[in-house]
Amino acid sequence: xxxxxxxxxxxxxxxxxxxxxxxxxxxxxxxxxxxxxxxxxxxxxxxxxxxxxxxxxxxxxxxxxxxxxxxxxxxxxxxxxxxxxxxxxxxxxxxxxxxxxxxxxxxxxxxxxxxxxxxxxxxxxxxxxxxxxxxxxxxxxxxxxxxxxxxxxxxxxxxxxxxxxxxxxxxxxxxxxxxxxxxxxxxxxxxxxxxxxxxxxxxxxxxxxxxxxxxxxxxxxxxxxxxxxxxxxxxxxxxxxxxxxxxxxxxxxxxxxxxxxxxxxxxxxxxxxxxxxxxxxxxxxxxxxxxxxxxxxxxxxxxxxxxxxxxxxxxxxxxxxxxxxxxxxxxxxxxxxxxxxxxxxxxxxxxxxxxxxxxxxxxxxxxxxxxxxxxxxxxxxxxxxxxxxxxxxxxxxxxxxxxxxxxxxxxxxxxxxxxxxxxxxxxxxxxxxxxxxxxxxxxxxxxxxxxxxxxxxxxxxxxxxxxxxxxxxxxxxxxxxxxxxxxxxxxxxxxxxxxxxxxxxxxxxxxxxxxxxxxxxxxxxxxxxxxxxxxxxxxxxxxxxxxxxxxxxxxxxxxxxxxxxxxxxxxxxxxxxxxxxxxxxxxx
Amino acid sequence: xxxxxxxxxxxxxxxxxxxxxxxxxxxxxxxxxxxxxxxxxxxxxxxxxxxxxxxxxxxxxxxxxxxxxxxxxxxxxxxxxxxxxxxxxxxxxxxxxxxxxxxxxxxxxxxxxxxxxxxxxxxxxxxxxxxxxxxxxxxxxxxxxxxxxxxxxxxxxxxxxxxxxxxxxxxxxxxxxxxxxxxxxxxxxxxxxxxxxxxxxxxxxxxxxxxxxxxxxxxxxxxxxxxxxxxxxxxxxxxxxxxxxxxxxxxxxxxxxxxxxxxxxxxxxxxxxxxxxxxxxxxxxxxxxxxxxxxxxxxxxxxxxxxxxxxxxxxxxxxxxxxxxxxxxxxxxxxxxxxxxxxxxxxxxxxxxxxxxxxxxxxxxxxxxxxxxxxxxxxxxxxxxxxxxxxx
Numbered sequence: 001x002x003x004x005x006x007x008x009x010x011x012x013x014x015x016x017x018x019x020x021x022x023x024x025x026x027x028x029x030x031x032x033x034x035x036x037x038x039x040x041x042x043x044x045x046x047x048x049x050x051x052x053x054x055x056x057x058x059x060x061x062x063x064x065x066x067x068x069x070x071x072x073x074x075x076x077x078x079x080x081x082x083x084x085x086x087x088x089x090x091x092x093x094x095x096x097x098x099x100x101x102x103x104x105x106x107x108x109x110x111x112x113x114x115x116x117x118x119x120x121x122x123x124x125x126x127x128x129x130x131x132x133x134x135x136x137x138x139x140x141x142x143x144x145x146x147x148x149x150x151x152x153x154x155x156x157x158x159x160x161x162x163x164x165x166x167x168x169x170x171x172x173x174x175x176x177x178x179x180x181x182x183x184x185x186x187x188x189x190x191x192x193x194x195x196x197x198x199x200x201x202x203x204x205x206x207x208x209x210x211x212x213x214x215x216x217x218x219x220x221x222x223x224x225x226x227x228x229x230x231x232x233x234x235x236x237x238x239x240x241x242x243x244x245x246x247x248x249x250x251x252x253x254x255x256x257x258x259x260x261x262x263x264x265x266x267x268x269x270x271x272x273x274x275x276x277x278x279x280x281x282x283x284x285x286x287x288x289x290x291x292x293x294x295x296x297x298x299x300x301x302x303x304x305x306x307x308x309x310x311x312x313x314x315x316x317x318x319x320x321x322x323x324x325x326x327x328x329x330x331x332x333x334x335x336x337x338x339x340x341x342x343x344x345x346x347x348x349x350x351x352x353x354x355x356x357x358x359x360x361x362x363x364x365x366x367x368x369x370x371x372x373x374x375x376x377x378x379x380x381x382x383x384x385x386x387x388x389x390x391x392x393x394x395x396x397x398x399x400x401x402x403x404x405x406x407x408x409x410x411x412x413x414x415x416x417x418x419x420x421x422x423x424x425x426x427x428x429x430x431x432x433x434x435x436x437x438x439x440x441x442x443x444x445x446x447x448x449x450x451x452x453x454x455x456x457x458x459x460x461x462x463x464x465x466x467x468x469x470x471x472x473x474x475x476x477x478x479x480x481x482x483x484x485x486x487x488x489x490x491x492x493x494x495x496x497x498x499x500x501x502x503x504x505x506x507x508x509x510x511x512x513x514x515x516x517x518x519x520x521x522x523x524x525x526x527x528x529x530x531x532x533x534x535x536x537x538x539x540x541x542x543x544x545x546x547x548x549x550x551x552x553x554x555x556x557x558x559x560x561x562x563x564x565x566x567x568x569x570x571x572x573x574x575x576x577x578x579x580x581x582x583x584x585x586x587x588x
Numbered sequence: 589x590x591x592x593x594x595x596x597x598x599x600x601x602x603x604x605x606x607x608x609x610x611x612x613x614x615x616x617x618x619x620x621x622x623x624x625x626x627x628x629x630x631x632x633x634x635x636x637x638x639x640x641x642x643x644x645x646x647x648x649x650x651x652x653x654x655x656x657x658x659x660x661x662x663x664x665x666x667x668x669x670x671x672x673x674x675x676x677x678x679x680x681x682x683x684x685x686x687x688x689x690x691x692x693x694x695x696x697x698x699x700x701x702x703x704x705x706x707x708x709x710x711x712x713x714x715x716x717x718x719x720x721x722x723x724x725x726x727x728x729x730x731x732x733x734x735x736x737x738x739x740x741x742x743x744x745x746x747x748x749x750x751x752x753x754x755x756x757x758x759x760x761x762x763x764x765x766x767x768x769x770x771x772x773x774x775x776x777x778x779x780x781x782x783x784x785x786x787x788x789x790x791x792x793x794x795x796x797x798x799x800x801x802x803x804x805x806x807x808x809x810x811x812x813x814x815x816x817x818x819x820x821x822x823x824x825x826x827x828x829x830x831x832x833x834x835x836x837x838x839x840x841x842x843x844x845x846x847x848x849x850x851x852x853x854x855x856x857x858x859x860x861x862x863x864x865x866x867x868x869x870x871x872x873x874x875x876x877x878x879x880x881x882x883x884x885x886x887x888x889x890x891x892x893x894x895x896x897x898x899x900x901x902x903x904x905x906x907x908x909x910x911x912x913x914x915x916x917x918x919x920x921x922x923x924x925x926x927x928x929x930x931x932x933x934x935x936x937x938x939x940x941x942x943x944x945x946x947x948x949x950x951x952x953x954x955x956x957x958x959x960x961x962x963x964x965x966x967x968x969x970x971x972x973x974x975x976x977x978x979x980x
Contacts, residue, residue, distance in 0.1 A: 148610025148661050152637060160640045163666025164610045241612030241636045246958060281615050370691030370712040403691035403712065406662070483615050484622065491716060500713060509695070509711075516662070582958030583826050585784065586635045588614070 002465030003301055003347060004294055008457040010346040011339060011450070014085070018076045025068035032068035039071050042080060049097075049431050059096055060433045074438065078338075081391070081434050084345070086337040087446070088437040089391035090356045095429045112139045113394045114419045115195060115360070119145030119169035120406045121517045122525055123180035126170040131184065132409060136416045139191035142182065142227075143396065145169035145406075146198055146205075153201040153244045155571025156525045165525050166517030168406055169197075172205065173529040173569050178212035187225060188217050194227035195272075195360075200244040202231035203257045204573050206270075207561035226267035228318055228360070231257065232274045234295040234466065237587065238475040240277035244574060247470075249581035255306055257558040258299075262312055269318040271299060272360065278475075279322035280366050282483020285329055286449060288322060289336050290456035291475050296340065298466040300348055314344060314354020323387040324364035325379065331445045333359050333390030334437070338446075339453065361387035362396040368403050370509065372499030376400035381418050388422060388429055389436060395419065405514040476587060529569060536567035543567050544576045551580040599752045600815055600839070601728045604652040606634035606643050608667045613660035616688065620658070620719070625816035627720045630839045635823040640667070642829045644674045646822060647683050649835055651744035654707075654727040659689040665700055672705035680741060684727060686710070688719075740834055743861055747836055750853035767859030769803070769867045770974030773881035773890065775846070775913055776897035778873025781923040783821045784955040785897055785963070786868055791827035792967035793866055797977045800865040803834040803858045807847045807880075809872050810839040821870065834864065846871040846880035852890055865976055876910040883916030893918040893973050898937065900929040905936050915944055918973065921966060925952035 025032050046060045060081065063074050081089035095113060114137060118129045130142050146169040149161045155173050156165045165171045172178060187194060198205045206229050213221050233250040236243050243250060254271065261270035275283075275292030283291065296317060303313050319336065323329050340357040344350035363383035368376040377400045387395050397415040399407035407415070423429055436442060463469040470476075489495035496502040533540070543564045550560040557577075564573055603624060605617055614636045624631045632650045634643060647655050655675075659667065668687060675681055687693065687701070688710040698709040707726075710719055731748050776782050786804060793802045806821035819837035822828075828835050838848035848854075851869060858867050869891060871880040882888030896917035902908055914920060920941060922933055934952060941948045949969065953962035971978045 148663070152610045154610065160609055160667075160670060161663075163663035163670075164608075164661070165663075167662030241614060246956075249958075373691075404694065405692070480615075480618050484619050487619050487716075511694075511696075514694070585787075585824055585826055585956070586637075588618075588633065588635050588820060588823050 002461050002468075003297055004457045004465055005461035006347050007297060007339075007343040008454045008461070011342050011454060014342045014346065018073065021076055022069045022072045025072040035068045035071045035075070036066065038075070039066075051427060051431055057432045059093065059431070061435050061437075063438050078437060081437075084352070084355065085341045086356060087334045088434050090337065090358055090393060093433055094391050094393075095388070095423060096433055097430045112137065112141070112191075113388075113392065113423070114416065115141050115143045115193075115394050115396045116412065116416050117143040117145050117197065117362075117396050118407070118412065119147070119197075120515050121166040122171055122521055123177045124183075125166070125517075125521075127181055127183050129409070129412070130182075133412065133416065136413065136420070139193070140185060140189055141193055142185065143195045144181070144197065146196070147171045150205070150570065151198065151200070151242050153204065153570055153574035155569050156522070156529050158571055162519075162522055162526070165522040171517075171522075171525050172208070173525070173571070174532045175208045175211045175215075175565050176528070176532055178205075178208040179215055182212065182216075186217075187213055188221050192226055194225070196227070196229045199230055199233060199236050199240070200242050200250065201570060201574060202229050203253050203558050203561055204565065204570055205229070206231075206257060206261075207558065207565045208570075210562055211565050222264055223266055225265055228269040228272050230272045230274060230320070232271055232295065232320075234298060234470070235274050235278055235292070237470060237584075238278060238291060238295075239281040239283070239479055241586075243584040243586075245577065245581050246584050247467075249577075250584070251302060253557055253577075254299075255302055256556045258303060258313065258316070259306070259308065260556055260558040262308070262316055269316055269358075271316075272318045272320045273299065274320040276320050276322040276362055278479060279324065279364070281479050282481075282486060283479045284482045285324070285326050285332050286452040287456065287478055287482060289332055289339075289449070290453045290460075291479075292319065292321065293336060293339055293343075293453070294457060294460060294466045297343060297348075300344070304348070310344070310348045310350045311354045314348075314350045315356070318358045318360060320360045320362070321392075322364050322366075323361045323383045323390075323392075324367050325382060325386075328445065328449050329383070329386045330389065331442055331449055333361065333387070333392055334442070335446050335449050335453065339450065359390070359392045360394045360396070361390070361392035363387065363398045365398055365402055368398060368400065369497055369500045370403040371497075372505060372507070373400055373403060373510070373512070375499050376403070377414060377418070380415065381422070384418060384422055385428075391434075401512050404512045405516070408513050408515050410513075473587060533569060533572070539567040540572060544572060547573065548576055548580055551577055599730070600628055600630045600810075600817075600841070601654075601724065602630045602632065602650060602652045603654050603656055603723070603727070604632045604634060604643070604647050604650060605656045605658065606638040606646075607636035608657060608659050608663070609637055609639045610663075611659060611661045612636045613658070616660070616690065617656075617658040619716075620656070620688075621818055623716050623720055624723070625811060625818050626814055627724065628815045629723075630810075630817045630819060630837075632819045632837050633823050640670045640674055643671055644678060644680070645740075645829070645831065646835075647675065648678060648680050648741050649744050650822075650837060651731065651741070651748045652683060653729065653731070654723070655683060655685045656723075657685065657687045659687060660692055662692065664689060664693050665697055665704075668701050668706045669704040676705070678741075679738060681705075686723075688714075743834065743857060743863075744836065746857045747838075747850065747854045750857065751838070751841070751848065751850040753849075767856070768862050769859045769864040770893070770976065771855055771859070771867045771869065771891045772970065772974070773869050773871065773883075773894040774897065775871040775874055775880055775894065775917075776921075777875055777899070777902065780873075780897045780899040781955045782870055782873075782897050783824050785921065785923060785953065786870055787825045787828050788953075788955050788960065788963045789868070789967055789970065790825075790830075790833060792964065793976070794827060794830060794832060796967075796971065797865055800977065801832045801834065801863050803836075803864040803867045804828060804870065805836050805838055805851060805854055805858075805867070806870045807838045807840060807851065807872050810841050812842075815841070834858070840872060844878075846874045846878040851880075855890060866974060874913075876907075876912065879913070879916075883913070893970070895919040895921060895970070897921045897923050898933070899924045900927045900933040902933070908936055908940050914940060914948075915946075917948060919951060919966065919969060920948055921951045921953055923953050923955050925962065926954045926957075 078087040082092035148164040258270045273296040275288040279288040337357045341355040344355045399411035399415045401411040460469040684707040691712045810817045817839040881891045951966040
């Protein structure tokens with residue numbers, strides 16, 4: 001049995017344990033008394049606050065019951081926010097207003113959840129967008145999208161990619177571009193957080209980020225750098241198709257990076273285990289959750305096989321889910337947190353810190369359509385509500401113009417303001433924690449979704465686990481099949497999309513301003529790259545030779561990359577590593 | 589059974605689909621591929637992250653009616669122009685190129701792209717059925733002999749005519765020993781790793797024969813009801829995407845022998861050209877009955893040697909006894925030989941080959957591994973059989 005089978009069994013066992021404890025609470029007087037006492041103590045920790053219109057409210061909503069069975073069901077089945085099995089939330093207070101609290105309850109995390117993904121043109125263009133978006137945020141949040149050539153590890157002067165330079169994200173070829181990208185921002189600030197949507201070449205790009213930060217803030221700044229790099233290669237193989245090296249080599253480079261980051265960058269999340277692209281490629285919400293969690297467990301196994309301690313790596317893993325409009329999204333984050341916690345505790349022996357699934361969400365890009373695109377504002381707003389109802393730790397909202405273009409400033413601002421309206425203007429999430437957890441609809445959905453996820457786990461288990469299933473294209477086939485069903489539902493009208501297949505107007509497609517990178521800028525990027533290569537022409541061969549030796553041996557490739565990027569470009573490094581480990585054979 | 593010989597006009601429309609370089613969005617194109625095949629088209633799918641040169645080479649060698657590109661992350665104006673320009677430069681400007689990209693390719697972009705030679709763009713919201721009808725109506729012309737075609741285009745057209753049942757007919761007497769090129773048949777059950785192995789052998793050929801050319805004929809089944817096919821061997825090739833490789837995908841079009849009825853003629857065309865040192869012919873995934881290369885018939889024999897590929901999951905000793913092709917194969921390969929079941933498989937196959945008493949050799953390979961030494965050994969044996977170069 002692969003670990004997936006064991007995880008599914010452990011969840012069943014945990015559910016049976018909860019049921020037994022609930023029954024015991026109703027028959028065993030002593031146990032019932034203990035539970036009532038614990039319940040009273042929890043109530044004592046709850047502070048009260050007052051809404052702006054004068055209504056007194058507890059800062060934590062607890063089920064209004066004294067029944068020991070119901071108490072046991074809540075405490076063991078869902079958990080108080082911040083407690084095992086974390087169905088309600090990773091932390092006790094999440095987004096609550098700090099100011100309105102009183103007394104000695106646990107502090108909020110103080111973490112601002114909004115992240116705004118940006119990337120366009122050359123480094124200085126994205127830098128300007130970061131400065132513009134920063135005006136709408138309380139703390140420093142820089143989330144970076146890269147262009148196609150960078151995502152595939154190619155230099156901007158690679159044959160046939162010129163038209164793609166700076167399109168859909170920022171063009172980064174060298175450490176000098178990375179310095180320009182974050183110019184003017186103090187990356188060592190306590191409230192700073194940088195995230196990078198970067199996968200196959202993630203080790204090279206993170207090495208450039210470190211080198212760029214060291215140039216600006218000194219050699220010792222590394223432990224202060226905070227943020228996340230996506231680097232999730234399993235979902236690339238299964239869904240997003242940005243893969244350069246064969247799977248074994250890709251996973252080795254990733255594990256090298258994670259192992260280096262764990263001691264050297266205590267504030268950095270070196271992998272973001274992502275279902276977003278799995279869902280965007282077509283997966284149902286259940287498939288998204290099942291494949292993402294199983295990929296996460298696979299990374300834990302791989303790292304443990306290399307000797308890592310689950311309690312060291314567990315807290316450094318983060319997750320990223322898509323939030324669309326299907327009903328399952330009401331509970332997807334809740335179910336994932338619960339399954340992860342049970343699996344990590346009961347199968348891998350993780351401690352409390354290593355059991356918590358930390359979740360980033362993004363509204364669904366696939367749900368946005370070109371037809372009558374202003375409706376996308378409403379779609380995104382509803383999805384934001386669903387994501388926050390799942391108590392996501394951070395969230396990105398898509399821009400309404402994304403079916404046409406990399407977000408223009410106008411719609412990026414509206415997307416950002418959408419979050420502020422929900423979180424700052426409305427009172428839904430400000431005063432009372434866990435308003436909806438335990439609602440009958442949510443409980444039913446949670447149970448059904450969990451059951452379906454475990455079925456997928458067991459199916460993959462019979463195929464030999466995640467990697468074996470992946471080799472048999474199991475995940476890809478399932479995702480593609482679901483994607484076709486979705487398309488068929490749209491064409492048949494079974495899935496209404498307002499303005500597209502229902503309530504259509506005859507208005508012609510509006511002309512929307514586009515964010516495109518000019519050929520002049522694309523040529524400028526190539527000139528900069530070639531100047532860099534010329535400047536370092538003497539040192540580059542030696543640096544690449546050292547990298548090649550590490551890659552051929554058993555050393556940590558990431559540790560060497562931090563040196564290589566000083567004098568070599570992304571494309572030079574990719575070519576060097578490809579020469580050692582070969583190319584990925586495409587899966588379709 | 590579908591009719592083996594159809595009237596000329598009903599030869600399926602062949603289309604090449606691909607996603608441009610640095611773009612991994614394959615969700616839309618996979619839906620389109622399935623629909624195209626369901627409508628009876630032969631789809632040669634090249635996958636995502638495809639460079640211009642790979643697309644144009646495939647369009648020419650596969651002699652397609654039309655090229656469809658699905659682009660979702662920008663740069664389409666430049667990319668489409670490069671594809672059209674390169675097709676024209678290589679004498680294939682008559683192959684139309686269309687595209688789609690949801691909302692990312694605007695009407696204004698389309699006007700620019702059409703001026704630069706792209707045929708049309710399908711915009712967001714176009715119903716699938718409309719797309720299918722338009723492709724069949726606009727691009728379904730009959731491909732005819734053309735004396736002006738040169739190089740790979742001429743070879744590709746000759747094979748197309750053979751597929752249509754017209755043009756170069758493969759008379760079996762002349763198919764043998766005329767022209768040049770060592771012909772190797774590659775057969776084995778589906779999933780054994782035939783395509784990967786062929787690609788890895790190709791990489792050895794390209795390294796060891798620095799000036800030579802290799803041809804690959806890859807057979808895939810047609811759908812028995814619709815007549816369509818997704819010809820998916822080309823997409824998984826890494827090394828075979830090279831100008832020194834001529835790669836042609838063949839749909840079986842109703843033939844049930846494991847190869848297309850045009851394969852004998854295609855082999856003859858390739859040999860007759862004198863271009864190729866090595867010609868690999870891949871059958872569809874086959875089991876216990878068929879004899880695609882005529883190994884057991886002196887008159888029908890199509891190949892100089894046969895390579896049979898197995899993976900460890902063949903189902904045990906008894907199943908192994910039933911695979912008749914193991915009696916005719918010159919080279920037998922146990923692929924995925926790093927698998928836990930491989931030890932037993934190796935012993936069973938060895939015993940099976942010894943019982944044949946023909947001195948057949950068994951090779952263990954892990955084709956999925958970069959620079960697998962087992963594949964090196966296999967290639968050297970193959971090269972020796974075919975008297976090919978084996979420079980280090």
